[in-house]
Amino acid sequence: MTATQTAVPLHTLAPLLRGTVVLPADAEYDAARAVHNGMIDRHPAVIARCVDEVDVGRAVLFAREHALPVAVRGGGHNAGGLGVWDDALVVDLSGLRGVHLDRTDGTVLVQGGATWGDVDHVTVPAGRAVPSGLVSTTGVGGLTLGGGIGYLSRRYGLTVDNLLQAQVVLADGSLVTTSEEEHPDLFWALRGGGGNFGVVTSFRFRSHPVGEDGVILGGPVLYDSADAGAVMRWYREVLPALPEEISGWLGMLRVPPGPPFPEGLWDRPVCGIVWCWTGAHDRGQEVLDELATFGEPLLVGLHEMPFSQLQSAFDGLYPPGYQWYWKADFYDRITDEAVETHRQHGSRPTTALSTMHLYPVDGAVTRVAEDATAFPHRSGGWAGVIVGIDPDPANRELITRWSRDYWEALRPSAAGGAYVNFLMEEGDDRVRAAYRSNYDRLARVKARYDPENVFRVNQNIPPATGETSR
Structure with a gap:
């Protein structure tokens, strides 16, 4: 045990909670x-498995009383592993996974430890969905607080654009409800500002019709990596002009070695687009049939499926515990120079699972003002991410070097700033760049709601100096 763990009476936490406490x-x-x-190997002082808001508040106050850092764990998917921290008290929300769909108004109440798979399990059978990401095991809390880019963004906006209300445990242990009407400055900051302002124990979202009774049209279209240049030049022109009922992200990857992919394509480097149509099927089939005629695809995997099936399609490919190294940026355009960089680096992923993705950020997202929420990237373009992935810790340096080299080569075409949910521990300058002109306002809100920076195990925004507390 560390000196911190032996000096703090950790055994006194358990009697304060209805949930359980895990010690080293x-x-x-x-x-x-x-x-x-799996690249993250941190040793917290204590893990508080909370079962309600009272547990969360008491855990936060215990950490403050004993000068322990506070880490907040929802789904545990954070790129930098910031749900845990050395010698910290971890507020573990995994016991708070309830989801309720109000069928009268379509709103969805979601507890702070739920995953998007939990949400889809309730909403998709009712023919509805909340805009989210692209992996169902991702935690609702982390993805939401960073913005929320996914298949429904072009049609319905980001996850934060569909957040109506949140309950938050603040640094003083109190519980507040925040919305456009209650604590509006805090509500503004939560919509993209990450976990800087408190522990969100529940969210209320607006849901939307998706597909026909929850069934959409979609799937991958794969091309040989040698055709990546032509595919990217076509994609950058066609995607923004498509109806907003469709979205499609582009990736450079190797074909996974297993069903549903034909054995002849296993481990082959490809350029792929994963399409998702969420409108009426007759019109969608017409649009997708036309898209599939471009070039000479190796595979056209477009078909009807529940939206939840597409959302969970990559869950098995990326189980917990693999090594991940992330690098990211936003791009206003996919330039000719960037296309060549993708062709050179993306066609040679260093390990079988390493990949590059470009997610469109346009349509409904751009109809929200840059300063209307903390998420500032509203001018269109793509959120790009390069991820080195491998199950073997021995390949850590290999995937790190590939990701960094690829990212550095793309930097001349970057728009400035990255999607905060894709950042690892990259320093204050990268955090400031991620928030652009909204950063200073976020720092002022931080000073009002967390002036001592209790919630600092995140992409941290230190409180502005000279600001008064609430």
């Missing part, structure tokens, strides 16, 4: 501290 000596400690990214 407990058999389940290693499993409890593990996060999705």
Whole structure:
């Protein structure tokens, strides 16, 4: 045990909570501290598995009383593994996974530890969905607080654009409800500002019709990596002009070695587009049939499926515990120079799972003002991410070097700033760049709601100096 762990009376936390407490000596400690990214190996002082808002508040106050850092763990998917921290008290929300769809108004109440798979399980059978990301095991809290880019963004906006209300445990242990009418400055900051302002124990979202009774049209269209240049030049022109009922992200990857992919394509470097049509099927089939005629695809995997099936399509490919190294930027355009860079680096992923993705950020997203929420990237373009992935820790340096080299080569075409949910621990300058002109306002809100920077294990925004507290 560390000096911090021995000096703090950690055994006194358990009687304060309805939930359970995990200490370093407990058999389940290693499993409890593990996060999705196997590259992260941190040893918290104590893990508080909270079951309600009272538990969360008491855990936060205990951490403050004993000068312990506070880490907040939802789904554990954070790129930098910031749901855990050395010698910290981890507020583990995994016991808070309830989801309720109000069928009268279509709103969805989601507890702070739920995953998007939990949400889809309730909403998709009702023919509805909340705009989210692209992997169902991702936590609702982390994705929402960073913005929320996914298949429904072009049609319905970001996840934060569909957030109506949140309950938040603040740094003083109190619970507040925040919305456009209540604590509006805090509500503004939560919509993209990350976990800087408190622990969100529940969210209320607006949901939307998706497909026909929750069934959409979509799937991958794969091209040989040698055709990546032509595919990207076509994609950058056609995507913004398509109806907003369709979205499609582009990736450079290797074909996974297993069903549903034909064995002849296994491990082959390809350029792929994953399409998702969420409108009426007759019109969607017409649009997708036309898109599939471009070039000479190796595979056209477009078909009807529940929206939840597309959302979970990559869950099995990326189980917890693999090594992940992320680099990201926003791009206003996919320039000719960038296309050549993608062709050179993306056609040679260093390991079988390493990949590059470009997610469109246009349509409904651009109809929200840059300063209307903390998420500032509203001018169109793409959120790009390069991820080195491998199950073997021995390949950590290999995937790190590939991702960095690829990212550095693309920097001349970057728009400035990256999607905060794709950042690892990259320093204050990268955080400031991610928030652009909204950063200073976020720092002022931080000063009002967390002047001592209790919630600093995140993409941290230090409180502005000279600001008064609430």
